[in-house]
Amino acid sequence: MLLSQRVLNTQFSPIRKLTPYAEKARKEGKKIYYLNIGQPDVETPKEFFEGIKKYSSNIVYYSHSAGLYELREAFSDYYKSWNIDFNPEELIVTTGGSEAVIFSLATVADPGDEVIVIEPFYANYKGFAEMLDVKLRPVKADPETGYAVPSREEFEKAYNNKVKAIIFSNPSNPTGAVYDFEEVKRIVDFAKEKDIFVISDEVYKEFTFDGKEHISLMDFEDKDRFILVDSVSKRYSLCGARIGVLASKNKKVMEQVMKFAQSRLSPPLMAQFGLLGLLKNLESDYLIRMQKEYQDRRDAVYEEISMIEGAVFKKPHGAFYFSVKLPVDDSEEFIKWMLTDFNINGETVMVSPLSGFYATPDAGKQEIRIAYVLNSDELRKACRILREAITTYNKR
Template identity: 80%
Template sequence: MQLSQRVLNSQFSPIRKLVPYAEAAKKSGKKVYHLNIGQPDVETPKAFFEGIKKYSTNIVYYSHSAGLYELREAFSKYYKSWNINFDAEDLIITTGGSEAVIFSLATVAVPGDEVMVIEPFYANYKGFAEMLNVKLRPVKSSPKNGYAVPEREAFEKAYNEKVKAIIFSNPSNPTGAVYTYDELKRIVDFAKEKDIFVMSDEVYKEFTFDGKKHISIMNFEDQERFILLDSISKRYSACGARIGVLATKNKKILEQVMKFAQSRLSPPLMAQFGTLGLLKDLEEDYFEKMVLEYQQRRDAAFDELSKIEGAVFQKPHGSFYISVELPVDSSEEFVKWMLTDFDIDGETVMVSPLNGFYATPGAGKSEIRIAYVLNNQELRKACSILKEGVYAYNQKRK
């Protein structure tokens, strides 16, 4: 018996595939500071759990395949508070933001089609594309200018007639870049000229620092070609709830996506109730406190990483990630070595090698992503260990 070429061609998660090395390090008695995965350490707001109590019934039933209407109304109100004019009928509640991405890709592209992506990108875009036999067409950004949107010429060079859409996250996972109006307009103008769809992953819209403001793709004209992808995972520290949103003003897309939504029956009911609690009953100062906390963490990580001689990066303005080009020959080998061969007083650190966040072969070989999801004291300690690790790794290889 043989397995499908589809699954054989798919990559393991570049974030999770090195977990066995971390588990072995812990079994050997080491403490591992986890900066490798975007799992916030802040408590999920009590409003989520109160929502489950408040809105639940005695039967865990199937909801509408598009999600509870009351929840879609609550999301509509939330988006309008961001000057994003979605009505409840423009939204489909998905099982996490991941399902929103999969549904979108499967709706706009067929096997053999291509989707442009600004790299480095959220690594699972590649996994989802491989699942659907869709190829990613990369446009590369650079750590030297903070991973800004590439110039128009780069998009032209990457484009071909098989391209059906472009997908990106803003603020960016994994780089922390927050795209300006002019950068987004560059994408919109290119998509309009080529008549392709734009899929904007806005999961981290609340996470902007230094006075930067998130600009939604829905603030531009030509909205029929836009699909907004969203999730409650990060902003509410509710990754395991698995509630996402696919939103668009294109009624034809919504009609076709509903086929997929009906095939998986419904998003998780209890998590929908919890999300109602978040959207209706959250403390008014929640986001203000959250953003302040993550900006302080960003500053702490940036300060410590700036002490690594030869590191190339700029201070990010959003999400809760920093991508850094390190002076190492292979970030993946370096990450493994940190877990197997290096510690300071029994402590080491795990980060994500960035090569798995690229579609271009060989790209990102010396880059890492750091998720600053620990408190300031632990974050500074972890980044300091990382700095010493870089030095020791390079001394070892001389």
């Protein structure tokens, strides 16, 4: 029996595929600083659990396929606090932001169609595209520019008549870049000229530092071509709750997305009730405190990485990721080596090779992504171990 080319062509997660090496290192007694996965270590707000406790039915039933109406109303109020006007009918609650991306791609592109993506990009975009038999057309951002949005000419090179949309995240996972008004406008203007959709992944919009403002896709005109993707996983430390949002002012898009939503029946009910309690009762300064905590962590990583001779990077201004080009020949082999052959007093580090965040073959081979999801003291220690590992690795 043969397996499908679809599954055979799908890559393993670059974030998780080196886990067996980490498991072996842990069994050998090594302590590992895990900086590879964007799993926040901050506590989930108590209001989420209190919302679940208030659930009164003795049956865990299917919700509406678009999500509880009360939750969509709460999301509508949340977006209005960002000056983004979505009514509940323009929102579909999804099973995580991942499902929102899959639904978006499947709605605007047929098998064989293509979607422009700014690389490096959230690695699962590639997996989702392969699942749907959609090809990604990369436009490369460079570490030397802080992974800024490429020029219009680069978008033109990537375009052909099979392209149906552009997808990007802002702030960026994996680079931490925060796109300013002119950068987002460059994307919007190009999409308008080519009459294609824009899918904006705004999962990290609360994570902006140094006075940088998040520029939403919804700040621009021509909203019928926009699809916004969101998730509560990061901002509320709710990764396992699996609640996301797909939103659009385009009524036809929302009507058609509902077919997919109905096919998977409903998003998880208990998580919806927990989130409803959270959105209605969250302490007003929670997000401010969280933003400060992650900026402090960013600063710690930046100071330590600045001491690595030959590293190429700019200070990231958002998300909780730090992408850097290292003075090593192959970052994936280097990471494996750190787990199998290197430690300082029984401690080592696990980061993500950035090559898996590219669609261009052999791109990003020297780059890594650091997820600063530990406290600042542990981050400093992990980065110092990383620095020593680079020196030792290059002397082999």
